[in-house]
Each structure stands twice: as C-alpha cells, then as structure tokens.
Amino acid sequence: MGAADGAAGSKGRPGAVNGVGSRISRHVNKPKSLLEIEGKPLLLRTVEMLQKNNIEPMVIAGYEHQQIEKVLAPTGVKIRYNPFYRVTNSLGSLWFARDYIPEDEDLLLMNADVFWEQDILDILLAEEKEAVLLADSSTKRLDEGDYFFGCDGNVLMKYGKELAREIRTHEYVGVSRVRKSFMPFFKAKLEEMIEAGKYDGWWENILYACSEERDVFVRDIAGHFWAEVDYIDDYERIMDYIWRRIQNKQKEGI
Secondary structure, three states, rough: OOOOEEEEEEEEEEEEEEEOOOOOOOOOOOOOOOOOOEEEEEHHHHHHHHOOEEEEEEOOOOOOHHHHHHHHHHOEEEEEOOOOOOOOOOOHHHOOOEEEEEEOOOOOEEEOOEEEEEEHHHHHHHOOEEEEEEEEHHHHHHHHOOOOEEEOOOEEEEOOOOOOOOOEEEEEEEEEEEEOOHHHHHHHHHHHHOOOOOOOOOOOHHHHHHHHOOEEEEOOOOOOOEEEEEHHHHHHHHHHHEEEEEEEHHHHHH
C-alpha cells in the first residue's frame, strides 16, 4: 500500500493503505503489494479474502496507482487515490477516504504489504475490544522485528522501532480493528492530526494518539504465519511457507 497504500474496510468496511516500498524497490519494478503469491498479487489475495467474508473493502492507493487499479478492477473494489503520496504517508491517505468511513459500522484497517490469511482474519473478527491492533509475541519477532509494542497485559503502553528489547512484548503486524463505538473518537483524532500538519505520519499514529486518552488493545497472534513485505527476504520467507504447506498437503494425500 502506498505512502499510504493499503486497504480499509468494515464488517462492513475494510481499508487498505498502499505505500512506495522504497526498501524493496531496488529488487522489483512494481508496488510490493502486487508481488505474486501462488500466482496472485498479494493485495488481490487480501481483497478477495475480505470479500469472501462479506466485508466491503476500500483501497487507498498512491504509488503506481494505475497498476493497482488494473489488478483490482475485476473485484469491483472502491479505490481512492492520494496524489500527494510522495509528501504524505498513510495517515494522509486515510484522510482522503475520510468521507467513506462510516461511524455506524466497525472499521478494519490494514497495510497492503502484509501477507495474512483466514486464520488471522477469524481472530480479528472475533475480537470484541473497541480498538485493537494485531501483534506477535514470538521471541524471534521480538529479537528481529521491525516495529514493536510494549504492553501492560493486553493494553498498549509503548511503541516504536527503537523500543528497548526489555520493554518489547510484541511486534506489530499491520492490521487493526476499530469498533463503531470508538469511531467518532478515532475520526476526530484523524482530523486533529491533519489540522496539526501530521499528514506525513502513519495511520497507526491515530490509534497511538488515542491510546493516550483511552485504552487501545493488542491481540497476540503468535503461532500464526504472517509477513510484512519490506525486504526481498520477507518475500522469500512467504514463498518458503507456501512451499512447505504444499509439501505437507501432498504428504497428507499419500
């Protein structure tokens, strides 16, 4: 998903935000959300998964939005374009879709470069907290991850890329759910941050700001496979996971 490139939606309406992906761009000539997994672009897989669960997705695109629009055309998904993706980030992109975010439905928010599947979506849809971020407490994730949370129980307390190892309790996945009861507060915080000129931040920053006034929760999905595609190694890890799954299915069929 672009400098806000991804998807947003809810049980009801999800949204994905798509970004430039500068860390992996030297290896590929397309948005990282369009890298193919089992012959299908990553973002298309996510959109189709959401639709199969009666969730109406919206994609907010920036970088190479024409490619994204072409790939997603058969799905009929709504796509909003952020022409200022070079100077904004996913928070700015989400603002472009603000009029399409209902206050009478739950909202799912996710980054378009995350590989995740039905098992994790089931966990998210079953979650009853007003505002929740998915994260992984696996030791390897805490040692080698990219963006970390420090929680008190399941309540978000600290967050950051440089969070000290002894404070880390989870690595952030890139997926969240906001209940309709939380939506007015969430949207008000979005407008407040845009007014303050913070459009170069991530959409997650809205929830981080909310956590200073109300509880924002973290749902642990340790043991479930997921990957954020930042580097070519991440993509290769997904390919290895898919290969091992195919091999296991073949063995079971013997």
